[in-house]
Amino acid sequence: MDLGLKDKVALVTGSGSQIGFGRAIAVTLAKEGCNIISADMDIEGAKKTAEEVKGLGVKAIAVKADISKNDEVQEMVKASIAEFGRIDILVNNAGTPGGGPPNSEEQWDITVNVNFKGTWYVTNAVAPYMTKQKYGKIVNFSSAVSRSGIGGLYAAAKEAVIGLTKAWARQFGPQGINVNAIAPGMGDTNFQVLAHATPEQKQMFINSVPMRRLTSQQDIANTVAFLVSDVSSDITGQTIQVDGGDFMI
Numbered sequence: 001m002d003l004g005l006k007d008k009v010a011l012v013t014g015s016g017s018q019i020g021f022g023r024a025i026a027v028t029l030a031k032e033g034c035n036i037i038s039a040d041m042d043i044e045g046a047k048k049t050a051e052e053v054k055g056l057g058v059k060a061i062a063v064k065a066d067i068s069k070n071d072e073v074q075e076m077v078k079a080s081i082a083e084f085g086r087i088d089i090l091v092n093n094a095g096t097p098g099g100g101p102p103n104s105e106e107q108w109d110i111t112v113n114v115n116f117k118g119t120w121y122v123t124n125a126v127a128p129y130m131t132k133q134k135y136g137k138i139v140n141f142s143s144a145v146s147r148s149g150i151g152g153l154y155a156a157a158k159e160a161v162i163g164l165t166k167a168w169a170r171q172f173g174p175q176g177i178n179v180n181a182i183a184p185g186m187g188d189t190n191f192q193v194l195a196h197a198t199p200e201q202k203q204m205f206i207n208s209v210p211m212r213r214l215t216s217q218q219d220i221a222n223t224v225a226f227l228v229s230d231v232s233s234d235i236t237g238q239t240i241q242v243d244g245g246d247f248m249i
């Protein structure tokens with residue numbers, strides 16, 4: 001199936017982690033012919049991803065931005081528009097498991113400001129360009145755990161992302177913009193639990209999942225490619241679980 005993504009411009013936040021979902025998304029969209037803006041607070045990682053996708057024959061830039069800081073987000077979008085003149089696809093992948101002592105205000109500030117407010121900042125900065133184009137695809141990142149409440153504030157912030165996804169789908173649908181979310185299962189990235197899990201703990205988790213596997217970077221990238229293509233034009237406001245059946249909605 002031709003996804004029709006050739007020459008589209010895709011901004012992927014959090015694509016600096018070399019073992020993360022974001023890099024796999026950037027590479028997969030580049031293989032489909034998209035030009036890539038690789039954004040991350042880790043600029044060295046973002047540069048590595050941009051170089052890798054350039055090797056696939058598309059154009060790419062790396063931009064440093066902490067998505068919880070609105071001034072940096074504005075600069076990121078300005079740099080993207082200066083380079084490409086448009087943004088067709090926004091993948092709000094950057095996220096954090098949080099930080100600070102449990103139930104502290106510090107934990108709230110990190111967890112909510114990155115996962116929830118950061119997604120809000122980036123979309124607010126990009127949406128006016130998509131609205132002007134009357135075309136756009138936005139994919140937000142929730143988490144499988146948001147469906148269960150496991151994970152405290154992180155789960156709550158990721159559930160809030162689902163709320164934003166629905167609100168934006170209604171707001172931007174008439175402008176030709178699809179807004180969906182992905183709720184990934186446990187993946188072997190730099191992220192949260194697995195980065196610190198023992199092989200036994202990993203296996204116990206795998207045994208509890210219907211598909212008896214972790215969620216791979218490519219599982220997520222494939223779903224993003226589908227959602228940002230016109231093949232899925234009639235899908236909006238949805239959150240797709242990509243988690244081996246861990247949570248069934």
Ligand SMILES: NC(=O)c1ccc[n+]([C@@H]2O[C@H](COP(=O)([O-])OP(=O)(O)OC[C@H]3O[C@@H](n4cnc5c(N)ncnc54)[C@H](O)[C@@H]3O)[C@@H](O)[C@H]2O)c1
Nearest residue numbers: 014017020021041066067094095141143186187189190191
């Ligand atoms: N890995 C999992 O098990 C899992 C499960 C569910 C959801 N997710 C979500 O998937 C997304 C990608 O995470 P990952 O698993 O690839 O983790 P990762 O840690 O490998 O990658 C996350 C990337 O986001 C970047 N980032 C973090 N905070 C940022 C900020 N404030 N501004 C800009 N960039 C920032 C990091 O530098 C890193 O490059 C996140 O939104 C995460 O919440 C991950």
